[in-house]
Amino acid sequence: MAQLVLRDNPDKPEKPSPAVAVSVAGGCSPFIVWSQNEWEPYGVKVMTDTTVTRTIVRNVAPNDILEVSGWQKGFNPHAGNPGEFGRPIWFRLADGSGWLHMAGVRTGSTVHEDDVPKDEQVGHFAVPTTPECEIR
Numbered sequence: 001m002a003q004l005v006l007r008d009n010p011d012k013p014e015k016p017s018p019a020v021a022v023s024v025a026g027g028c029s030p031f032i033v034w035s036q037n038e039w040e041p042y043g044v045k046v047m048t049d050t051t052v053t054r055t056i057v058r059n060v061a062p063n064d065i066l067e068v069s070g071w072q073k074g075f076n077p078h079a080g081n082p083g084e085f086g087r088p089i090w091f092r093l094a095d096g097s098g099w100l101h102m103a104g105v106r107t108g109s110t111v112h113e114d115d116v117p118k119d120e121q122v123g124h125f126a127v128p129t130t131p132e133c134e135i136r
Helices: none
Strands: 004-008 019-024 031-035 044-047 056-060 065-073 089-093 099-101
Touching: none
Parallel strands: none
Antiparallel strands: 004 019, 031 065, 044 056, 044 099, 065 089, 089 099
């Protein structure tokens, strides 16, 4: 998991309060991914974190271009998906505003699976998880 830098909650200094995460260590230079447009639900959800208690920050439309800057293992909401899309991998948005599960992103734009003959389908490529981009 990522290393968190913690500080006390500055809003209520007079009472004990939980720590607030302010940064995550690790990752790599930003790179581009596309939100998926193959299977329902189309697009991808931006989540607050990579745990089972995560919440939705926003929904991203299909085939939108997003910039990410690293990946880490976390809770796996799509364990039943085939191959790479069933891994517990999350990509951090480069601006730090949230996380994207591997099942929701691709290396290029995609089309609905039913719109293209099986032998002509392209764009179904999982985003690589290179060691230099891992967030520990």
